[in-house]
Amino acid sequence: MIPYGRQDISAEDIQAVVAVLESDFLTQGPAVPAFESAIATYVGAEHAVAVNSATSALHIACMALGVGPGDTVWTTPNTFVASANCARYCGADVGFVDIDKRTYNMCAVALASKLKLAAQRNALPKVVIPVAFAGQSCDMQAIRALGDEYGFAIIEDASHAIGGGYLGKPIGCGDFADITVFSFHPVKVITTAEGGMCVTRRSDLAEAMRKARSHGITRDQAEMTGPSDGAWYYQQVALGYNYRMTDMQAALGVSQMTRLDGFVARRHQLARRYDELLAGAALTVPFQHPDGLSGLHLYPVVLHDSARRKAVFDGMRAAGVHVNVHYIPVHTQPYYQDLGFRAGEYPNAEDYYARAISLPMYPGLSEQQQDFVTSTLRGLLA
Ligand SMILES: *Cc1c(COP(=O)(O)O)cnc(C)c1O
DSSP, X not given: OEESOOOOOOHHHHHHHHHHHTSSOSBSSSHHHHHHHHHHXXXXXXXXXXXXXXXXXXXXXXXXXXXXXXOEEEEOSSSOTHHHHHHXXXXXXXXXXXXXXXXXXXXXXXXXXXXXXXXXXXXXXSEEEOBOGGGOOOOHHHHHHHHHHHTOEEEEEOTTOTTOEETTEETTSSSSOSEEEEEOOTTSSSOOSSOEXXXXXXXXXXXXXXXXXXXXXXXXXXXXXXXXXXXXXXXXXXOOXXXXXXXXXXXXXXXXXXXXXXXXXXXXXXXXHHXXXXXXXXXXXXXXXXTEEOOOOOEEEEESOGGGHHHHHXXXXXXXXXXXXXXXXXXXXXXXXXXXXXXXXXHHHHHHHHHEEEEOOOTTOOHHHHHHHHHHHHHXXX
């Protein structure tokens, strides 16, 4: 079976995890700050806060930005449900902005018109969560400008995009988002088995997120309501969770980071090869915007004919190619339908969904396997 995504684990990765198992700390030890510092340095952000998933990262990012009941958070329908659920965890309402037909990312033009209407109705979002779909940055310059104009904060869901860049800088550098979130699920660009990270320039947000990931507890005298009782003392000053990453995961992350650029380069090699092997087929290959370098988590092709999608998908699976579809538009999920969203509201995301298939894309995919994927796909389309 050829999966659509898969981790790349080296002997060094395994040794890094074993070393933690043989050390004093399985969690809350030195590997977590080491991983945070590796990511912060790589992306050029001042602060990094590691957590046990990107879902948790999105949640504490919303918490740090003060999202609560009565607030609204907007995201894209073409994403994993976690990008919207984080607002619901905080009791906020969710809104969606349709996607751009070329990049499948949140459309900055659609965002601008929705904001104009929302301003008239006094219903502006507190936070907007653009998602770097497939690893490609959104039009963050335009989204940031709209944020400055309308006063919303930006959480960039870069779960697909670590190792990618935008306007010559790493995704997560902080020029365009208040907080950027990465995922380290095994199908993503690097892995810690489960894991996520928030990066930010702002120390106040980093502090709030550190507290939120560990019960709302502080050991910093300056944050306490009165003098400390002694060296053992801590105070719970807010309501938080246990969203901590373990040292085993963080050590794996540090080790994976040493190969990140190689992973992304290999993904680009495979994407260029797919582009060539699929030239002239009845589908559209992913558009790569010249403004950025995609992390290339996914390689979604869009069939010209939506009526063929199911048969082509089933044919690929039957041939042992475990293709997938990213994403079922979030607003069409029953949970969001119950909140009042309706199919038809975001036509670009729905049209994309009806025709998309994600082909295998991971560093360990061989050219021979890739040839098999493309010849099988061509055969099914013929
Ligand atoms: C994978 C993913 C998430 C959730 O990541 P986890 O680490 O599995 O919690 C959130 N948003 C997007 C866009 C994702 O692809």
